[in-house]
Amino acid sequence: MSTSLADHLRSLPDDSLAALLQLRPDLVVPVPADITALAIRAQSRVSVSRALDELDQFTLQIMDAARLTRDPADGTTSVDGVLAMATAGQHPPAPTFVRAAVDRLRDRLLLYGPDHELQLIGGIDEVSPYPAGLGRPAAELDPRTAALCADPAKLRRTLLTAPPSARAILDRLAAGPPVGSVPPGALQAPAAGADDGLPPDEVNGGAPTGSPVRWLVDHKLLVQVSGGKGGGTGVVELPREVGLLLRRDTGPLGPLRTSPPPVAAPGREPKAADSAGAGQTMEVVRHTEALLEQLAAEPAPVLRSGGIGVRDLRRLARSTGLDESTAALLLEVAYATGLAGEVELPGAAARYGADQQVLPTGGYELWRAGSLAQRWEQLARAWLTMTRQAGLIGQRDDRDRPITVLSAEAERAGAPAARRAVLGVLAELEPATAPTADEVQALLEWRAPRRSRGREAAHREVLAEAATLGVTGLGALTSYGRLLLAEATATEDRDTDDPLGLRAEDAGAGTAVRALDALLPAPVDHFLVQADLTVVVPGPPEPTLAAELEVVAEPESAGGASVHRVTAGSVRRALDAGHSADDLHTLFRRRSRTPVPQGLTYLIDDVARKHGGLRGGSAGAYLRSDDEALLAEVLADRRVAELALRRLAPTVLVTAYQAGRMLGVLRDAGYAPVAEDATGSAMLTRPKARRAPARVSVAARAVDPLASPRLPLPRLLGVVEQIRRGEAAARAARRAPAAVRGATPTGPVPAHSHSDALAVLQQAVRDKALVWVGYVDAHGATASRLVRPVSLGAGYLRAEDERTEMLHTFALHRITAAVLEK
Incomplete structure (x- = not known):
């Protein structure tokens, strides 16, 4: 007699149950109320799909072997049956690899039970409908195809008569998946009076060609499962028996590889x-x-x-x-x-x-x-x-x-x-x-x-x-x-x-x-000034050196050794930012490992001498200077004619434009004006950079938003203890009504397996009957509701509450019970 999944989970020691939750962390989000809820969640479509996503190709193939060797009567298989199918190919794996794969499936609760009575949890067939890429048995598809498959000799003869184009389709479907769509008209029967077979092709040695899919359907090697009427798109499926016959050389599971494929690319130093x-x-x-x-x-x-x-x-x-x-x-x-x-x-x-x-x-x-x-x-x-x-x-x-x-x-x-x-x-x-x-x-x-x-x-x-x-x-x-x-x-x-x-403060600089x-060149705190006023930085500059160069020089090239150039504009920019000529001379003497060229000293002194010779304010804007000749030069300069300057006094010019525009036009013309405030003091400021509000890096958040949190083993043992307490409380609640005379159950009795609950819900959908649904809410509390199911699919139950006339949606993995209303 097979054991239910809930009973199997109850028999596991706490360490084994905690190890299972560590491998499948989604089972504890939220923490299930009891063992029954845990068993239902472990068989849900979403949870089974996540567990299968973690498995390698060989382990999935061994799981398919367990599915293909199930007894139709009770749905069980054995390790010996799995071994027999896995070793039936051309290059059979060692039994130790097969047993290790079975153990991995057991550790994740995809298989459970003793070696002679292995069981697969529910939900696997829903997540992966075609084991090993093979179709359904012929008996489930078409009686005529089943009759052909029941005669192995006739089936082999039919395969041998298939034209090359049809045989290519069979080989492709045999490799998996076993279903395929066909274009409109490919499944149409021949016109009245036409030959039932395909027209011969002399180039192909007389082999029939034309519509190979129709040939396969007519000869019962493919089964049409949907569509194809009225010239529409159809879907065909390869029966399992035909697929197994086509895989007679490679084995029923296809090529088995117990280890990853080798890498042939040469290694690097x-x-x-x-x-x-x-x-x-x-x-x-x-x-x-x-x-x-x-x-x-x-x-x-x-x-x-x-x-x-x-x-x-x-x-x-x-x-x-x-x-x-x-x-x-x-x-x-x-x-x-x-x-x-x-x-x-x-x-x-x-x-x-x-x-x-x-x-x-x-x-x-x-x-x-x-x-x-x-x-x-x-x-x-x-x-x-x-x-x-x-x-x-x-x-x-x-x-x-x-x-x-x-x-x-x-x-x-x-x-x-x-x-x-x-x-x-x-x-x-x-x-x-x-x-x-x-x-x-x-x-x-x-x-x-x-x-x-x-x-x-x-x-x-x-x-x-x-x-x-x-x-x-x-x-x-x-x-x-x-x-x-x-x-x-x-x-x-x-x-x-x-x-x-x-413990975040314990973490220092990362390894x-x-x-x-250790691989990057060490940051440098110096540069080399050349005679053509270029500045060569022989390595990545330190942050302070980079900030100084950004103010006083223009970048020309970057790389392991960057090159900058000192120009009149860059010197003027440094003076505008508040540096004096002495500051710039000191900077170059301190940072340069080569003698400072005389041309650079002259350039700094020349720009500094002109800098601030003109003073601008707002009138619109005014321009003043103690040098009357300089003001006369500006007034006569055609390059600044757009400012429409007027002389108010021998040392003052005025314009209707704002001070910012006036200073920009004068600087573009080659002058070096400086803004001043109402007291006549020079305003030397670096332009303020606009910045967006600070944001947190995504690296401070979870690495994988789709992954469930992986809890350490001590915390999982605490979760197991909580589930055990909930199981004891649920058992006591089930026994209490029988001990108290006249007491009647107020809620649904939990289903013994996920398939039982689904069967009750599917029957309620067909009969449009009322059903008590017990479920675990988002806070981990259990509740029940009397509803009329409307639809069941995609991992959710949609049902209507007749009392409130509202439509509710329940996740199937949260449903703990389903009982028809009497």
Whole structure:
């Protein structure tokens, strides 16, 4: 006699039950009320699907062997039956591998029971309807096909007579899945008076051709399961017996691989891979800083539909020398890191009708003050955890509109899991192994075939983005990239175990940062001034040196050694920011490892001598100077004629324009005016940079929004104890009405299995009958309600409460009981 799943769970010791909850953490969200509720939830479609997603290809094939060897009478199988089917192929695996796979299935409660009476939990057939890619038995599809399959010799003869085109279709369906759609007309019967067979093809040696699908249906090798009437699209299915016959060489389960496929790509030198990746990290930090500086100089308006427009992306890419895809990726990563954000426009709407702009945030200044390794680590962590798929930018959405940077259409909840899966594959290989994209995809398909199916393009994008960000070098995962992945996983586990962050102060600089610091050139605090007034920085500059160069010189080239140039405009900018000529002389003497050229000293003194010779204020605006000849020169200068200057006194000129515009026109004409306040004091200020409100990096949130929290074993033992107490209370409640005379149950009796509850609900839907539904609410409390079921599907029950005339929706995994109203 088979044991129910709830009884099996009751028989498990607390340690085994806690280990199960650790492997399937979704079973305790929320904590089930008792063992019965836990059993129902473990068989729900969503929970079973998550458990299957974690399994490798070989383990899934062994589970299919258990499904195919089930006894039709009681639904049980045995380890010996599974072994017999798994070893029936051309290259049978060792029995130890099969038994290990069975143990993995038992650990996740997908199989349970003794070796001679194994049972599969409910919900597997619903999640995966075709075991091992084989169709349903012929007896369930068509009686005539069943009669053909009952005669093995006749079935083989029919297969041998199939034309090549029809045999190709059979081979494709035999590999799985066993169903396929056919175009309109392919299943139409021949016209009256026509030959029932297909017309012969002389090129093919007389073999019949034409509509191979119709030939297969007519000869009972395929079964039409739906459609095909009136010339519409039809669906055909390959019977299980035909599929097994076609797999006679490879075995009923197909080719079995007990280990991941090997990587044939040659390995890299670890030091070369790390050096290539480290060089790319420097470029990523530099390009990200350049993009944010461009946003600070000319903010990008936010479209009404969300995101940054295509023209603004092109402008940013062109100004930084990047291609649009790389610029889009870095903008997405900078936004996820919290370095960029939106700010509301105070006045009228900007172009494109936008009322918001994207600017660097206040956190950008703190980010710039960090070391190269720290800045890269923040970017890489945000990329690893952000729920954005940058590869979608530039493509079209469902409404045929382009997907733009920072728009909602690029949001993908599964993006962190895809990055973690690809980097996890690279981390499991030997260090400096550089597999090709096809080899990575093959490894992913073996490790988690259900999860990787349909995500091939996303996985290739992850490899390209990892190379762009410097996580990989020469196609191999770098040593610091490996440490970053390990730290991200450890951080996720620590945040789950320490939700209040009480141990956060113990964490110092990450090992990935230290490893990358050892690979990068040491920051320099000096430069080399050459005779042509170029300043060469022989390495990454320290933050203070970079800030000084930003004020006093113009950048010309970047890289391992950056080049800047001192010009009259850059010196004037430094003087406008409040530096004096002596300050600039001291700066160059202190920072330069070469003698300061005499031309640079003359340039600084010449610009400083002219600087402040003119003073401007607001009249509109006035211009005054103690040098009457200089004012006369300005008044006669045609380049400033647009200001319409007028002489009020020998030392004062006035214009109707505001002081800011007047100073800009004079500076464009080559003068060096300085603004002054009402007391006549010079106003020397650096322009104030606009910043968006500070934002928190996505790296501070959960790594994978789709993953359930993984609790440590001590906490899970506490959860098991709580479930045991709920089970004892439920047992006492069931016994209490029988002990008290005249007492009648006030709620439904829990179903003994998930299939029993579903059977009651399905019967109620067909009969439109009232049913008592017991369920666990979001707070973990049990409740019951008398409803009339309307529909059952997609993991939910929809039912109407006749008393309130309201429609309610119940998740099937939360339903603990279902009893028809008497």
